[in-house]
Amino acid sequence: MTKNTDPVILVVEDEPAQMELLAYNLQTEGYQVLRAEDGEEALLVVQEQAPDLILLDWMLPHLSGLKVCRSLKNDKQTRSIPIIMLTARGEEDDRIRGLDTGADDYVVKPYSIKELLARVRAVLRRLRPGIVAERLEYEGLVVDTVQHRVTVGGKPVELGPTEFRLLLTLIEKPGRVWSRDQLLDRVWGRSADVGTRTVDVHVGRLRKSLGEGADNPIRTVRGFGYSLGG
Ligand code: CA
Numbered sequence: 446m447t448k449n450t451d452p453v454i455l456v457v458e459d460e461p462a463q464m465e466l467l468a469y470n471l472q473t474e475g476y477q478v479l480r481a482e483d484g485e486e487a488l489l490v491v492q493e494q495a496p497d498l499i500l501l502d503w504m505l506p507h508l509s510g511l512k513v514c515r516s517l518k519n520d521k522q523t524r525s526i527p528i529i530m531l532t533a534r535g536e537e538d539d540r541i542r543g544l545d546t547g548a549d550d551y552v553v554k555p556y557s558i559k560e561l562l563a564r565v566r567a568v569l570r571r572l573r574p575g576i577v578a579e580r581l582e583y584e585g586l587v588v589d590t591v592q593h594r595v596t597v598g599g600k601p602v603e604l605g606p607t608e609f610r611l612l613l614t615l616i617e618k619p620g621r622v623w624s625r626d627q628l629l630d631r632v633w634g635r636s637a638d639v640g641t642r643t644v645d646v647h648v649g650r651l652r653k654s655l656g657e658g659a660d661n662p663i664r665t666v667r668g669f670g671y672s673l674g675g
Pocket of ligand 1: 502503
């Protein structure tokens with residue numbers, strides 16, 4: 446069963462058999478899977494659902510994987526989403542190496558599923574540690590992502606699901622300042638019908654749960670957003 450904190454992977458693939466194989470194996474590994482059959486659909490899904498990683502086939506009808514990749518990497522709202530390109534062996538293989546696609550990794554078809562899953566884990570661990578690490582720590586604050594438990598100085602802290610996801614995002618990169626819009630995208634998803642005021646409310650709750658003292662790790666950056674420490 447998938448939990449709402451399981452990483453969300455968008456698979457962009459026009460061959461139904463490949464799509465099924467990928468979706469089945471990713472779901473078995475505990476990922477939530479979104480699907481798109483062509484490049485235009487992929488861009489729409491990304492806008493609406495902000496996946497944690499994209500597996501992007503190079504050869505797609507209409508809009509090629511290369512164009513989709515460039516478009517996502519040129520948009521500051523989507524550029525941080527990791528992309529693994531799937532390419533056929535042959536010419537494209539050399540072309541993709543030579544071109545500045547902005548992709549974070551690529552896998553050559555025919556690939557072994559085991560290898561592909563290893564690449565997915567490696568890219569997520571490198572670029573999105575907050576969603577794949579089993580335990581994240583910042584000073585005395587510990588998030589156990591397997592048991593869904595948070596402790597401060599060894600004492601358990603009760604958090605609602607939204608506050609938990611907020612904390613996971615913030616602790617992924619201590620010191621990084623997140624704007625309210627970035628937090629909205631990451632924690633609620635773009636399609637959520639909530640405003641930036643909602644972010645303030647949940648950050649307020651998270652801050653309160655972590656203890657009101659001067660050593661509270663949540664920092665407000667006036668006129669911009671929030672960070673954990675820094
Ligand atoms: Ca294809």
